[in-house]
Structure formats: C-alpha cells, structure tokens
Amino acid sequence: MAAFTTAEYMAALSRLQIAPHHLKMLQANYYAPGKTITATTMAKIMGYQNYNAANLHYGKLGRLIGQELHWIPLPKFAVNVLVDFDKPGQEWLWIMKPGVSEALEKLGLVGEEVPTIPEEINEAEPIFEGALKKVIVNAYERSNAARAKCLHHYGCKCVVCGAILSEIYGEIAQGFIHVHHTKQLSEVNAKYQVDPISDLRPVCPTCHAVIHLRKTPYSIEEVKQLMQAQKK
Known part of the structure; x- marks a missing residue:
C-alpha cells in the first residue's frame, strides 16, 4: 500500500x-x-x-x-x-x-494525561452550598501510560463487581473503565513511582465512587465484602 x-x-x-x-x-x-x-x-x-x-x-x-x-x-x-x-x-x-x-x-489525542478526570478526592473541609468545591486529583490515575499498562494486564473488567460496561451499555462504553490507585496519597512521597500492575486496578465508576465514600478509602476487598453481605 x-x-x-x-x-x-x-x-x-x-x-x-x-x-x-x-x-x-x-x-x-x-x-x-x-x-x-x-x-x-x-x-x-x-x-x-x-x-x-x-x-x-x-x-x-x-x-x-x-x-x-x-x-x-x-x-x-x-x-x-x-x-x-x-x-x-x-x-x-x-x-x-x-x-x-x-x-x-x-492532534493531542495522546499525551501524558487523559483529558477527563476519573476521580476527585474531597479535602476534609466544610462545603457550603453555592461555594466552589475544592478537590485533590490523583494524578497517578490520569497518566495515560500507567492506565494503558494497567489495562494491558487486567483488561477493562471491574475487579470489584466484574462488570464489563460494554456488555451493559453497548458500543458506546467499549473500553471505558476507571483506574483506581490502591495506595493512599498519604503513603507516597515525591520520589514515588507508580507501578501500574501492583498499584492500579480497573474499577467501574460505581464501585470507584463507593471506594471513596469515606475519607480513608475502602479497599477493593472491603467493597467486595460489602457486596457479598447484601447477597446473603
């Protein structure tokens, strides 16, 4: 050709x-x-x-x-x-x-960071209606390279609930998944380098939100246990 x-x-x-x-x-x-x-x-x-x-x-x-x-x-x-x-x-x-x-x-279709923010972590401070919401973004989850390596290893099936979003929503959701950073930001320092295999996991948006329902995020295993408890 x-x-x-x-x-x-x-x-x-x-x-x-x-x-x-x-x-x-x-x-x-x-x-x-x-x-x-x-x-x-x-x-x-x-x-x-x-x-x-x-x-x-x-x-x-x-x-x-x-x-x-x-x-x-x-x-x-x-x-x-x-x-x-x-x-x-x-x-x-x-x-x-x-x-x-x-x-x-x-064309800016690839780069170090993805154009959308999959996770926002609220700071522990009062929030008033009508006020600006202050958030901390986990940059490790925005890295395209780290995300790609994570998905190469685990695929885009949620490790918590097992959902593959394209099987639920069809073609529009093909390849869509959040990537969760398992280490708390307080556990890492400036010299820390993310390991996409050991530190990141693919999770669906719902499970990702549940993980961050408390100040100290739930672990993946804890959220799995919450789901199992509801099935008993």
Whole structure:
C-alpha cells in the first residue's frame, strides 16, 4: 500500500468524527510496549469477548480512515492503513505506523494525561452550598501510560463487581473503565513511582465512587465484602 505522511493522517483523523471506542483502540495501540499489540490483548483492553471482535472494530476504523485517504483496502487488510504486521510467534502483531503515532501526538489525542478526570478526592473541609468545591486529583490515575499498562494486564473488567460496561451499555462504553490507585496519597512521597500492575486496578465508576465514600478509602476487598453481605 502507499505510504501516507503524518500530515495526511492528521487530515484524515481531523475530518473523521472518530468514535470514542475507536479512539481508545488507537490509544491502546499507541501506549502498548513498542506501540505493538496483538488482537487478543486489544480485545482484553476493550472488553471484547475474543480477538475476532478486535479485528472487526479495528478493521472498521481502518476502512474509515482509508476512505478519507482515498485508499480502498482488501477486507482482511483494512487495519493495514494503521499498522504494519509481523508474526514472530503464534499471533500477528499490530505495529502502529510512525505516521499514525505522530498524527495522534500532534492532534493531542495522546499525551501524558487523559483529558477527563476519573476521580476527585474531597479535602476534609466544610462545603457550603453555592461555594466552589475544592478537590485533590490523583494524578497517578490520569497518566495515560500507567492506565494503558494497567489495562494491558487486567483488561477493562471491574475487579470489584466484574462488570464489563460494554456488555451493559453497548458500543458506546467499549473500553471505558476507571483506574483506581490502591495506595493512599498519604503513603507516597515525591520520589514515588507508580507501578501500574501492583498499584492500579480497573474499577467501574460505581464501585470507584463507593471506594471513596469515606475519607480513608475502602479497599477493593472491603467493597467486595460489602457486596457479598447484601447477597446473603
């Protein structure tokens, strides 16, 4: 296929009103080690049942971008507009094309912090109606790189209740999940470096809110026990 420039990818992405779940797929590929990912890992991150669904949805995005670039791919190779292929083992690798990764960077679609704040932690001080609400944001949960590594390991299934939001709300919620930092901010110092595997966990928004219903957050195990107690 023809080699497209960063500028061409930028123009195509700008013209295309990219769906949230397609953007999450691009971000998952971008933040994967070496910007390389398998369909199986992509499916895990997005909450799909298997790699076929990842192939289907990433391929659909490839076709849409291909149309913007006036490139018509063969059905099985639509994703080739976004990635190069390699197969050193049993699974094919999707290696993001440099032009795509550079376009995402220049368009501000990837970066050190995610554009939305998944968690706000209230300071222990009086709140008056009509007053501004002062909050502390857990920056470790806003790191795109840390979030991506966490989801690469755990997937986007809530570790508390087991919910996969796309199975409840459909396509609009594909790949959507909060990432919870298990260490309290009081336990870390300026030299602390987050470990995405041991320190972060994927949790649904409801469970995340319950975790922070008290000043000292509930642990994941405590919230699980609360749920189990209601089932007895």
